[in-house]
Amino acid sequence: MLTKENTIIGFIGTGVMGKSMAGHLLKAGYPLYIYTRTKEKAKELLDLGASWASTPKEMAEKANVIITIVGYPTDVEEVYLGKDGLVTNGRENTYVIDMTTSTPSLAERINEEASKKGIYSLDAPVSGGDIGAKEARLAIMVGGDEEAFKQVEPILQVMGSNIILQGKAGAGQHTKMCNQIAIASNMLGVIESIVYAEKAGLNPENVLKTITTGAAGSWSLSNLAPRVLTGDFEPGFMIKHFIKDMGIALEEAEKMGMDLPGLALAQSLYKKLADEGLSDLGTQALYKLWHQG
Structure with a gap:
């Protein structure tokens, strides 16, 4: 069972929205690892106390809840299922939450591969833009296992104000x-x-x-x-x-x-x-x- 005391969060993607979202998690007191393709983009978060992971593989070894918000479905596929990916190298009982807007079919595939390794996968895209991200009032639409959703819901509440489980894997997308x-x-x-x-x-x-x-x-x-x-x-x-x-x-x-x-x-x-x-x-x-x- 996840508690604030045993949770280490990894965050991949510090763009227009991700930077603010990760910042809220830091302010809430969670230990936070950051990975982004360009380390300079993570400088502000690192200065605030976040730690750096050099690859998704390294993050999978350090964090037990990993959140991603990247650009395109191809990026999501690489981050999760590539050679250095989160699922490829993930540990049992890790929670992975993709907040990228991606394809429902890819969300289903990631969930299927994650389940084989005892990893809990949720697709949780967001709406609210940079304003919603800065003010921590994003709408978060979630697909996946209900029990897994309940475990990470307190973390999602740090970033959003309207969080609803929509159904099985892919339903969020x-x-x-x-x-x-x-x-x-x-x-x-x-x-x-x-x-x-x-x-x-x-x-x-x-x-x-x-x-x-x-x-x-x-x-x-x-x-x-x-x-x-x-x-x-x-x-x-x-x-x-x-x-x-x-x-x-x-x-x-x-x-x-x-x-x-x-x-x-x-x-x-x-x-x-x-x-x-x-x-x-x-x-x-x-x-x-x-x-x-």
Whole structure:
């Protein structure tokens, strides 16, 4: 049974969101090992007291709860199932929690391989962007064994405020696809609304003050639209990762025999931004399709 006293956490991936998430675990008093491809990116966490692991294999030898939030499904596969991977080199009774947005099928595969070694695997992608990560109020959608979920739930509560077990392995990733489908069309509506206000000669800030409190209200409208108005296109979530997520959702929908026309349109527009070299900007940069520069 996991307790705070016997738990050593490993954390892989200190990007826009991971850095804040790992920081909360440190502040909560957990011993923390960090691994990232570029050690310099982990400097702030190391200065705060985290320890360094030079490979996922080394982390698997030191930590009994390991959290990952990396870029793409290929990265997840390498971190877990590669030669130096967490499952490949993992110990019995270790808990591994992948918080990357990845494919449901890969989550199922990791769980299957982990189970063979007595390792508990959960897929637990998140929503809330950089703001949610900084304020420790991420929505965390979890797939996997219920007993394993209960063991790590106190750790997840350090990083998020809305944590729900959605079902068996892969269910967390499927839930994240639902999240991304809703966001994609919503972001398109948010940007078109701002541009319309500008074209109509309205004060967009006043427009937002009104419509964010009505039926049009959404997280994106309240948190990302104000960034657009100040010209802030820094990523809470990068366009390139959003395109990846939309691609996963479209593939999964095709397997289920359904069409997602709104998602397909949103993905095509974001791909235009990527083709213009803007894939590292935040999703609110969709605005630039109407206002270049």
